[in-house]
Amino acid sequence: MEGVESSNAHEDDESHYPGELVELATNPPYLGRMNDATSSAYIKGPCGDEMEFYRVIKDGVVEEVKFYTEGCIATRVCGSVTASLALGKSIYEVLDIAPGRIIKLLNGLPQNHCHCSILAVSTLYKAIADYLLKP
Ligand code: FES
Helix, strand or coil: CCCEEEECCCCHHHHHHCHHHHHHHHHCCCCCCCCCCCCEEEEEEECCCCEEEEEEEEECCEEEEEEECCCCCCHHHHHHHHHEEEECCHHHHHCCCCCHHHHHHCEEEEEHHHHHHHHHHHHHHHHHHHHHCCC
């Protein structure tokens, strides 16, 4: 797959990531929780990492977004990039955000961390469902 490195490393070793991604994971924008979110979601991935997404949606547009995880470097970076892509978008534009797009924007992820992008985007989608299915 294009943009995916073939590393077999299983540990969350910073040396597998460019310096700017390590920096982004250290201080990820949008990291945090919200008490007044209009939609939220939580997913625990098969690896055990967890992701939460919170959004404030007004008139169908994402006005605020936060994510929370204590997961690996890739999970924190994927959460941050996913949140940045969602901010200011309509809920239907948010549906164009895909794990492959996150991986491309990051210029690849180690193969055993591609699922981190799936966890981030899936949690975002679950938050969309939370919003759309509210009575
Ligand atoms: Fe599983 Fe990052 S290692 S989500």
